[in-house]
Amino acid sequence: MKLSLGFSPCPNDTFIFDALVHQKVDxxxxxxDVILADVEELNQKAVQGVLDITKLSYHAYAHLTNQYILLDAGSALGRNCGPLLIAKRPLSAEEIKKGPIAIPGKLTTANFLLSLAYPEAQNKQEFLFSDIEKAVQQEEVIAGLIIHENRFTYQDKGLVKIQDLGEFWESSTGHPIPLGGIVAHRRLATDIQHKINRVMARSVAYAQQxxxxxxDYVSAHAQEMNEEVMYAxxxxxxxxxTRDLGTEGRAAIAALFQKAEALNVVPAIKEEIFLNK
Structure with missing residues (x-):
């Protein structure tokens, strides 16, 4: 059985999907059939329902629970790994409110966290995540919301951190921050969904071991990223x-969605979002 699979070329994704894609595990x-794309492009493909399995941001998933079910394997959750709001210099609350702020996509979890931390900051412009540092440097925007490997490079470009939105989330909730997950389309039979989850967990375990x-696979898609940054x-x-959400991971995702629902950022979620054990 052949299934369409979308994930990003970022090192954490190519790392965990390598064994699955290249049949290194059962x-x-x-x-x-692999589709590599930026996370916001994957979010939009998920909205269209065209992929059988895909990585997507948790913010996007909250809008798509009627189409997709969340796997226990493959997620990006953690502590001290959230998106960063950066600028060329320290900013006042009024300047942040006024904007404009570069964001990596409306449906990214990063944008949702920005909305939590700075609800009055509504002047936002969407950029490809890898172009945000440049937009801040060239003063196209007053601040930028960076994700992925850019958190390791912004200081080298003379930029400063305004707020770590992962720290903001963790200090206000106590939960790790859910960033992105792997989902399977509900049109797939339940036994296929479970099979995908098993294979995904096997692929993650292989990469960790x-x-x-x-x-080779990670480096091939990491563009000009140096190896130290890649492994960081x-x-x-x-x-x-990433191997298994577990009770704590599931609780963090539920908390994210509850807060988003309470703020009317996402619609009320009626479906069971987690794959039955």
Whole structure:
């Protein structure tokens, strides 16, 4: 059985999907037609329902629970790994409110966290995540919301941190921050959904146990990123929650959605979002 599979070229994704894509683990007869795309593009593809399995941001997933079910394996959750609001200089609350602020997409979890921390900051402009530092440097925007490996490079470009939105979330809720998850389309039979989850968990475990075996695939898609940043990126976003959400991971996601619902940022969620054990 061949399934369409979307994930990003970022090191944490290529790291955990390498064994699955290249049949280094038992895929239980499943084959995958891979689509590599930026997370906001994946969010939009999920809105269209075109992919059988996809990585997407948790903010986007909150709008799509009627179409997709969340796997226990493959998520990016953690502590001290949230998006950062950066600028060329320290900013006042009034300046942040006025904007404009560069964001990596309306449906990203990063944008949702920005809305929590700075609800009055409504002047936002969407950029590809890798272009946000440049937009701040060139003063196209007053501040930028950075994700992924850019949290390791912004200081080298003379930029300063205004707020770590992961710290904001953790200090206000006590939960790890849910950033992105792997979902399977509800049109797939339940036994196929469980099979995908098993294969995904196997792929994550393989990567964690044989990190050097993934190097070629990760490096091939990491563009000009140096190896130190590449592995720092993986270390930040791949952890025990990635192999299995567990009780704590599920609780963090539920808390994120409850807060989003309370603020009318997402519609009320009526479906069971987690794959039955």
């Amino acid at each position: 895929t239980e007869g499943l084959e995958f 044989h990190p050097l075996a993934t190097r 990126h993986i270390g930040l976003y791949v952890n025990d929650y």
